[in-house]
Amino acid sequence: ALPVDDPDAEWLLPGGPGGAGDPAAVRRGIGYAVGMVHMLGAEGEDEVSTATVRVSGDHATVICAAVDAGQGFATLARQIVQTVLGVSEVYIAPADSDQSIAGPSARGRHTWVSGGAVERAALMVRHQLLQPIAANFGMSAELLQIADGKITSYDGVLGMPVAEALEGKELWATAQCRPHPTEPLDEAGQGDAFVSISFCAMRAVVDVDIELGAVRVVEMTVAQDVGRALNPRQIEDRIEAGVAQGVGLALLEDLRTEGGVLQNPSLTGYRLPTALDTPEVRIATLLEERDVVAPFGAKAVGAVPAVVAPAAVAAAVRAATGLPV
Structure with a gap:
């Protein structure tokens, strides 16, 4: 089901109430992404x-x-x-x-x-x-x-x-x-390079002003492999934080350097998502496939939604605009 909101409400328009957007130019898009992040060090890095x-x-x-x-x-x-x-x-x-x-x-x-x-x-x-x-x-x-x-x-x-x-x-x-040692991948891309991998699937719902290019992320729905949910409430908070970080990476943050020197070293020039930029996050399921060598079978959860969210947002923007974003 799609989120229920009022797309004509001024504060819900892409760009916010101060924007110059026309509600008639707003298109809604839905996009999906799946991804994975390796846990701990990789390819021979020692962990202790x-x-x-x-x-x-x-x-x-x-x-x-x-x-x-x-x-x-x-x-x-x-x-x-x-x-x-x-x-x-x-x-x-x-x-x-x-x-x-x-x-x-x-x-x-x-x-x-x-x-x-x-x-x-x-x-x-x-x-x-x-x-x-x-x-x-x-x-x-x-x-x-x-x-x-x-x-x-x-x-x-x-x-x-x-x-x-x-x-x-x-x-x-x-x-x-000290988890079991890993080794670099060989020339064929094979080898025991990772201790473990965490997976996530995500759906993004976005509204796009196709005239101005402004994007509002309406909702993100997440299904994630957590190994074992030792603290479900804390896990949901960490997933929400990862989604917020991913939305920031997709739409707001722009790290600029010139000759190795940071050009926007403040939160004025380097914009982070606020509570008003963060969408509703729905946890569809926490998949508990216990890792046999992890403590209590649990996997870390914060990194993978931050990696998957930008891809889901990009897919939704493509769906809304029909453009190869």
Whole structure:
């Protein structure tokens, strides 16, 4: 179904209420695009991150040099520790230059590499916690599970609150995550060049003033492969952000250089989309095809919609104008 709006409303015209457009010159177009983005480094680039998980009493601390620049790593790290250890209070320590390197915040690295390091460290702490409890009951730690804040045994004999098991204890572990190595493609374009790939399909609905060339993106509909949706609300926010970035790349942003010198080094000359430029974003489906080697099967989500959105907008503009844009 197409979005319901009033194409005669002045503020909805391409170019906005200050434009000189004629509503009779506005044409609506629909375009589609599919695309993919590789996760982590490629073709031999090394990827590694280190994290420490420390548990004291009823709370835990995560120490990792991964910088959360808005991609949601802090939330994900808390969820991982809460899931693995059953503690509710998880503190994410500030990133520090004394900590082991975690690499840049790009291509969703921290979801995978830093999240993987946090998971491995948390699992090591979990083993430290469960091993002596299991030994007291004459069983292996693998027969115990942590859920809903309780440690329980497979046979139901044991049911102990995690807080009680941690009382008076201080446990910690440090772990690295280094995904399997990749290699450059050969001359035929073959080889194990990528750790993993994320996919996205998108439909764009645009209104184009065919006399002025002004474009308004009305709606973007997204179907995306997310591996596993660890935090569906956060994933939807990240997809919306990626779409907004893609719309900016398609219609507004124009990085100009001359002799290697940036010519528009301000937000006056380099225009970013605002809330009024960002269309309605509909999430048609989050496809959960778990990646077997990613932490909890999750893939990063922010990059691929930013790549696919410009192509979908261009296809919609072609449909509206009939021109080979």
